[in-house]
Amino acid sequence: MALAKPPVQDNAYAAALALLDRVPLIDGHNDLPYVIRKDAKAKGDVAIYDLSRVHAEVDTDIPRMQAGKLAGQFFAAYVPPNHPKPAGFALAQIALMRAILKRHADAFRPGLSAADVEAAKAEGRIALFMTIENGSALDNELDALDAYFDLGVRLMTLCHNDSHDWCDSATDAPRNNGLSGFGKDVIRRMNRLGMVVDLAHVSPKVMHDTLDVTAAPVVWSHSNAFSLCDHPRNVPDDVLDRVAGNGGVVMATFVPDFISQASRDWHRPAKDQYGKTPEGMNYAKVEAEIESKVGPRPKATVAGYCDHLDYLARRIGHDHVGIGSDFFGWVNPDGLEDTTTFPNVIAELIRRGWSEENLTKLAGGNTLRVLRAVEAAAG
Structure with a gap:
């Protein structure tokens, strides 16, 4: 991996930078904690990894997040499927994120609510939201959700690439015909706590089951439109048609095989x-x-990525689309190589005629609305 190529320096790119100086930009998913954990030298030690320097071999560090004008970042405590000790692994990743907050308090503030994004923007910092990617981290204990919430977790992706005891994955054989009874209780408890339900990775049946149960808006933190690219991780139209009614947000992702049908094939x-x-x-x-x-x-491209945003905006409305990069130190699309490139998305959409109002919603406004709604539904 190399650093991002220089952007196209035109009026649209200048306007994108100016817009992101005014409005908060939020990215719904980044696997930096796992990148630090598996780094051969750092092995999970935040001090050794040193986020204050550019890591050209991957895609995320503080200098490039700042250059990309982020105001809010959802970092994942990713738990590998079938891990023998999922709760312990999740806790280790949460501890790593808390170490980032402590060591780099000049760059990050804890993200616990929508208000923290706005405060971070005003301070020139980034609100760091801790998430769990894979509900196996509960170890089938509902009360574990309360403990994770108290540690600062504000979003949970229900599963990863494998189905588990209570949730079927989009990329595995079903075990529960969607959500089990316990899985539905998980949704209700997350609603009560004020924790965002994330349907990235789940099967379409789980998407429908969740939309039937939830009392708050949900998100897809890193998924695209199945109609444009038939990867099973993308969202089918019959689910998309329910998103506006829920008030949720589909955060389109940069993963090449989720953008480009040619790459997928x-x-x-x-x-x-x-x-x-x-x-x-x-x-x-x-x-x-x-x-x-x-x-x-x-290769996938920023233009192909924006085709998904265009499709989603037409299908479900501009109020229900966001950005979820899923940067994890792998191969990324041309024009979306690292965290400096978020303005490229805004610039490409300006060239396509998106209004400032709709760009503001995409950049972070829709995610802030979901956060506020989830907070309001809690109790």
Whole structure:
């Protein structure tokens, strides 16, 4: 991975920078804590990793987040599927994020409510929201949600790439025909606490089950439109058609295989029937074999990404679209290489005729509305 290419310096890009100076920009998903955890040198030590310097080998650090004009960032405590000690792993990742907040208080403030984003914007800092990515972290204990909330967690992705005891994944065989009874209790408890329900990674049946149960808006923190790219992690139209009624937000993601159908199709030999990499596969070797047979992997682009935003805005309305990069130190689309590139999205949409009102909603306004609604529904 290399640093982002210089942006197109035109009137649209200048206008994008000016807009993001005025309004808060929120990114719904970033896996930096896991990147730090698996870094060969740092091994989860925030001080050794040193976020204050540019890490050109990946995509996220403080200098580039600031250059990208972020005011709010949702960081994930990712829990690998089938981890033998999911709660312990989640707690270790939460501790890592708390260490980021302590060591880099000049750059971050705790993100506990919508008000923290606005305060961070005024201070020139970034509101760091802690999330859990994979509800297996509960260890099937409903009260664990209360403990995670008290530690500062404000969003939970219900599962990851594998189904678990109470929630079916979009990329695995179903085990519960959607949400189990316990899973529905999880939604109700999250509503009561004021924790955002995240439907990225879940099966369409879980999406519908959740929309039937929830008393608050939900989000898809890093998912795109299935109609434009048929990856199972993307959101089908019959679900999209329920988003406005819920008041939720689909935060479109930068993952190439979720943007580009050509990239998705190129990767099929490296994926199982559910669209994920089989456990133990030598991914680099398989990719090299694919390239030798059919040529280089097709690239996703910022223009292709904005096609998803256009589609979502037309289908569900400008009030229900956001940004969820899913930066995790891997290959990213052209024009979306790292956290400096968020203004490229705004600039491309300005070129397409999006109004300042709708750009403000996309950048962070819709996410702030969801946060306020979730807070109001709690109790």
